[in-house]
Amino acid sequence: MNSKEVAQLFDLPIDTIRYYERVGVIPPVQRDKNGYRNYTKKDLNWIFLAKSLRKAGLSIESLIEFATLAQSKDNVRGAQKQILEDQLVEIETKLEEMNRVRDLLRYKIDTFDDHVAKFNAGELRDDEVEELWTMKHFKI
Known part of the structure; x- marks a missing residue:
């Protein structure tokens, strides 16, 4: 799925989606041979989660921390879960x-x-x- 389609799907400006990727709110999106972003279901889940958590008041910094933990090779699942639990409270x-x-x-x-x-x-x-x-x- 390309950037325009994703933007329409989630009713977000393309610039917001690119910003989320640039600052680390969502993990890097794979690109095709021409350099265009090619969003997978996993990417769409990240965007949906980011949009939902932002609407609920989660800070950009917390989203970046959550996404960074997700990309870590260390066992940080507990820390990720704690971010979500804190937000739920x-x-x-x-x-x-x-x-x-x-x-x-x-x-x-x-x-x-x-x-x-x-x-x-x-x-x-x-x-x-x-x-x-x-x-x-x-x-x-």
Whole structure:
């Protein structure tokens, strides 16, 4: 598969794919006799992994470390796995945080009209509102 096809497949600019290869985010791609990149399934997996992990927040430096470890002749599989495990923990933490904020937004939307009506009717004053920060399901 050529660079243009890969770029279309993963919706990435060709320059990004070449950058990933140049800095070591993905291992070097084999070239044909004319010097054109010829992407294999293995290369496509690397690009897909790099794009996915970048979207999830993994740094370029961590991706380079992961790819470098993959090309090492030493037994570094444990180190590679640790990079992935660390990223999973980070993502799970972010997801928990996002879920709490989502729940807060749902609560605010669900109670918005009622709160406004009570304020407008004089049934609720500023010092009588709930303390969102103390509600156990909203603690951040």
